[in-house]
Amino acid sequence: MVAILVVFTIILFVGADLVVQWVRQRRARPVLVAQERGGGVADLLLPNLQPERFSLPGGLFFHRGHTWVNLLFSGQVKVGVDDFLQKLLGHVDAITLPPVGVEVKQGEPFVAIRQGGRTATLPAPVDGVVCAVNGELAKAPGLIKRDPYTRGWLVALRPTNLAANLPKLTVGENALVWLKAELARLQEFLHGTLTLRRDALVGATAADGGLLADGLLEHLDDETWAEFQAKFLSA
Incomplete structure (x- = not known):
């Protein structure tokens, strides 16, 4: 009986670990697809950086x-x-x-x-x-x-x-x-200088497979944050 319980416990833990790995891989898949196609993080943001998504x-x-x-x-x-x-x-x-x-x-x-x-x-x-x-x-x-x-x-x-x-x-x-031009500039900025941590990429994945534009600055390192400030928040 004890042996059966031990085996059952091992199976339970292994199964839970497999589920966690599957979820992580599923969330990270959009990033991997973009890389396989020769794209980058910026390509995943395209659906969320259209003018109609912004109030003006x-x-x-x-x-x-x-x-x-x-x-x-x-x-x-x-x-x-x-x-x-x-x-x-x-x-x-x-x-x-x-x-x-x-x-x-x-x-x-x-x-x-x-x-x-x-x-x-x-x-x-x-x-x-x-x-x-x-x-x-x-x-x-x-x-x-x-x-x-x-x-x-x-x-x-x-x-x-x-x-x-x-x-x-x-x-x-x-x-x-002007807004359309700013969104185009942002795409160019993302292609050229954006660096995101893998943890942040998982957290930023949208339901449609793209990355959420909302909160993008939270995922920038300090250097890229400063560069965004200089390019988009200057006089």
Whole structure:
């Protein structure tokens, strides 16, 4: 009887190990297929980096540093993070906003988003004086991901040079053209410089066999994170 129990236990453990290996291989299969076909990680992201997967509300002005500007009837402007950046960011641990009364300049750093030990610094989309900040972000920084264009706004500004600033932003059809160009640039960036850990590749696999664009930056090493910052979040 004891011998039977020992044999049964061994079979149980071996079976469990085989199941775990099968699951791991199944999850990693999309990566292996891409490599066999001569492709790379970027090819797996293609289904998730189409323009229709990104929200681009009409009436908002977009800065190349992936912030948006909403002109208010009061003469102030609200500023936030666009859908492109929030999707790529992954989880957000904290957001540092400029204090009320501080003057910001278009293209200069004004907001910092922290993820673990790394920080993404965003350039101001227009010149202005900070007249309000979104206090909800202190306790719920993830709002910029869940609701980037409404509840997840960053700051309100009293613009000081709007006539000169607006021509440097995109809106409407031009914003869509710009988004498509940014997605093409991202594909090129991924092909050239992206390095992902195998653990992250497994965790990033989507149901359709591609890799999730959401949270991509979480899987970058520090060097590639810095390169993304320089290429996509600059003035």
